[in-house]
Amino acid sequence: MAVMTTFNRLIRLTILALVLTSCSQLRIDVQQNSDPAAKAPHSDCLYCHTVAKPEGETALFPSYVDPSHFCPDCHNYTTNHHPVNFIPTMQIKPQFPLYLGKIECLTCHEMHGGPQHKGTPMFLRGGPYTDVRTMCFNCHTAEQYATIDPHVMRQDDGSQTVVNGKVVCLYCHELEPDPSQDRANMVLFKADVSFLCMRCHTLMHTGYFEKHFLLTPPGEIKKNIARPEIQERFSLPLVPRGRITCTTCHNPHQEGIISYGPSAAGADSVHRLRDENVCIGCH
Known part of the structure; x- marks a missing residue:
C-alpha cells in the first residue's frame, strides 16, 4: 500500500511538472508574440520556414504543400x-x-x-x-458584369430578377437571404463585400474614403452606432472583424425588398446612402 501511495504521488508530481512546464512555455509564447516582430510575420522567415535564412532548396516547399x-x-x-x-x-x-x-x-x-x-x-x-x-x-472580364445590375431585384411585374438561371440575390449572397431578417450577422456573402462592389464600381479616392474604408472604428464610434435612436432609424453594418465597408454607408437593395425598417433605410436613395445625414450615425 505504501509503495502504491508513493507511486501515485510520483504520478501526480509528474503531471504537475508537465502542467507547469506547459504554462511556462505559454508565457514564453505570449512574450514572444508581444514582440514587434511578431506583429509583422512577413519580416520573419521562421513564421513559415524551418530556417532563419532560407536559401536554395530550404526556401522551397514540397510540391504537395501550399504555403498558403x-x-x-x-x-x-x-x-x-x-x-x-x-x-x-x-x-x-x-x-x-x-x-x-x-x-x-x-x-x-x-x-x-x-x-x-x-x-x-x-x-x-x-x-x-x-x-x-x-x-x-x-x-475576370469587365464584360461579365457590364449588362448586369444586381441592385434591381424585382421587375416591373413583381417577379424576381434572374441572372444566369439564378435569382439576382445570389449574385452577391451565397444563400438567398430572408428579406424580413436582414442583419449583417444573418446573411452569407460569396466574398468580402468590397470585392463584390468592385466588380462594377471603382473605389473612391478621397480623404473621406481613405479614412474609413476597411478600417475598424474605435470604441467611441461603436458606441455611437449602438445608440438606440440611430439603430431605430438606419443600420450601419460592419463586415467581419468589425470593419467599415461599402455597404456600411450605402444600401445596395432596391426599395421594397427589405422589410426590416433600419436595414431598408436608404434603398434607391441618392447615392444609395442609408440616410441623408449618414455621418451622424458614427460622429
Missing part, C-alpha cells in the same frame, strides 16, 4: 476575403500560381513583397495598382 496554409495563423480569410480553395473555371495567367489547381491566398498575394521585397499594398502580385480592379481583370 500558414496564412490563417494571422488572417481570417474565410469570412473576409476573396474565395479560396476552389478550382477556377476561367483561364488563369501564369503569374498567378495555382496550388494543386486551386486558387489559394498566394495566387493573388506575394508574401515576400514582390521584386527586391519592396512590397506593394496588400502584397498584391504585380502591384501597386492605381485601380485595384486592374488586378481583378487579369482573370
Whole structure:
C-alpha cells in the first residue's frame, strides 16, 4: 500500500511538472508574440520556414504543400476575403500560381513583397495598382458584369430578377437571404463585400474614403452606432472583424425588398446612402 501511495504521488508530481512546464512555455509564447516582430510575420522567415535564412532548396516547399496554409495563423480569410480553395473555371495567367489547381491566398498575394521585397499594398502580385480592379481583370472580364445590375431585384411585374438561371440575390449572397431578417450577422456573402462592389464600381479616392474604408472604428464610434435612436432609424453594418465597408454607408437593395425598417433605410436613395445625414450615425 505504501509503495502504491508513493507511486501515485510520483504520478501526480509528474503531471504537475508537465502542467507547469506547459504554462511556462505559454508565457514564453505570449512574450514572444508581444514582440514587434511578431506583429509583422512577413519580416520573419521562421513564421513559415524551418530556417532563419532560407536559401536554395530550404526556401522551397514540397510540391504537395501550399504555403498558403500558414496564412490563417494571422488572417481570417474565410469570412473576409476573396474565395479560396476552389478550382477556377476561367483561364488563369501564369503569374498567378495555382496550388494543386486551386486558387489559394498566394495566387493573388506575394508574401515576400514582390521584386527586391519592396512590397506593394496588400502584397498584391504585380502591384501597386492605381485601380485595384486592374488586378481583378487579369482573370475576370469587365464584360461579365457590364449588362448586369444586381441592385434591381424585382421587375416591373413583381417577379424576381434572374441572372444566369439564378435569382439576382445570389449574385452577391451565397444563400438567398430572408428579406424580413436582414442583419449583417444573418446573411452569407460569396466574398468580402468590397470585392463584390468592385466588380462594377471603382473605389473612391478621397480623404473621406481613405479614412474609413476597411478600417475598424474605435470604441467611441461603436458606441455611437449602438445608440438606440440611430439603430431605430438606419443600420450601419460592419463586415467581419468589425470593419467599415461599402455597404456600411450605402444600401445596395432596391426599395421594397427589405422589410426590416433600419436595414431598408436608404434603398434607391441618392447615392444609395442609408440616410441623408449618414455621418451622424458614427460622429
